[in-house]
Amino acid sequence: MSLSRVVCRYWEGQCPGEEMKTWLAQGLNIEEIWRRDYDAQPDDSWMDYTYSGLTSIKFWKGNVDFLQRHPLLKRIELEPGHEHDNTPWGVAFVKRMHPYSCKVFHPNLSMAVVRVDNEWLYEEIVVTFQDDIPHGGIGIVEAMIQKLETMLSQSPHGVPFVGIDFLSPVGEYMKFEPLGRSRSPPWEVSVRHPYSGMRSNP
Numbered sequence: 063m064s065l066s067r068v069v070c071r072y073w074e075g076q077c078p079g080e081e082m083k084t085w086l087a088q089g090l091n092i093e094e095i096w097r098r099d100y101d102a103q104p105d106d107s108w109m110d111y112t113y114s115g116l117t118s119i120k121f122w123k124g125n126v127d128f129l130q131r132h133p134l135l136k137r138i139e140l141e142p143g144h145e146h147d148n149t150p151w152g153v154a155f156v157k158r159m160h161p162y163s164c165k166v167f168h169p170n171l172s173m174a175v176v177r178v179d180n181e182w183l184y185e186e187i188v189v190t191f192q193d194d195i196p197h198g199g200i201g202i203v204e205a206m207i208q209k210l211e212t213m214l215s216q217s218p219h220g221v222p223f224v225g226i227d228f229l230s231p232v233g234e235y236m237k238f239e240p241l242g243r244s245r246s247p248p249w250e251v252s253v254r255h256p257y258s259g260m261r262s263n264p
Contacts, residue, residue, distance in 0.1 A: 065090040073113075083111070091115030097122055097141070121172070124149055137185070139174045143167075151175045151182035151213075159209050163192040171225065176215045183215045188225035195230040203228075 065088040073082075073092050086092075092113045097120060109128045116132045120139040126149065129135065146152030146166045155166060166173070166189050174186040189210065195202050214222045 064088055086111055086113065089114055094118040094120070095122075096120045126150075135177060137174065137176045139172055139186075142172050143169045144173065149182075151184065154182065155184075155213050158213050159206075162206050162209065164206075165190045165192060168225070178215060184213055184222070185215045186223040187214070188227070190227035190229065192229050195228065 070092045109125045112131050118137045121141045123141050168188040175182050176185050
């Protein structure tokens with residue numbers, strides 16, 4: 063029996079049981095997968111399957127082969143501690159930010175990416191600028207932010223969240239609130255101490 067016209071709005075589970083495997087083989091469409099708490103467990107076998115109609119994943123830790131098998135994916139919420147380096151969005155970020163040295167990572171905060179015109183952009187990001195910035199180097203900071211802007215979703219339906227860390231002490235001489243409010247749409251900008259998970263208001 064074909065289930066190609068049946069749509070499951072979201073699925074939340076540890077891994078597909080035999081019944082779910084049968085439904086997937088019959089063409090069941092699953093629009094969204096929630097992985098909260100399940101990816102802390104060693105069983106990643108759920109990523110071996112193909113989920114027809116999948117457009118969104120929440121709390122995902124990543125698998126490039128899985129991405130290639132799901133071309134309809136539009137939004138992925140990444141679990142805290144996700145390594146971005148070898149993902150499509152991570153590779154694109156490094157290229158866009160050249161020549162600046164940046165690290166997209168946080169052990170305690172989730173991030174999110176969306177696909178726009180076949181390109182993955184960040185909707186929520188925590189980035190550490192690792193370059194040495196001379197005291198008063200506001201122009202350098204602004205140039206970094208302008209490059210960062212090209213990797214953010216411009217969706218009118220939500221405000222991008224941008225967590226920014228600087229290894230250089232730039233907070234001593236500049237405020238960051240205008241960096242977000244001057245953008246269209248405006249960003250929610252947060253300046254953080256690297257990997258602390260603490261937010262300080264600009």
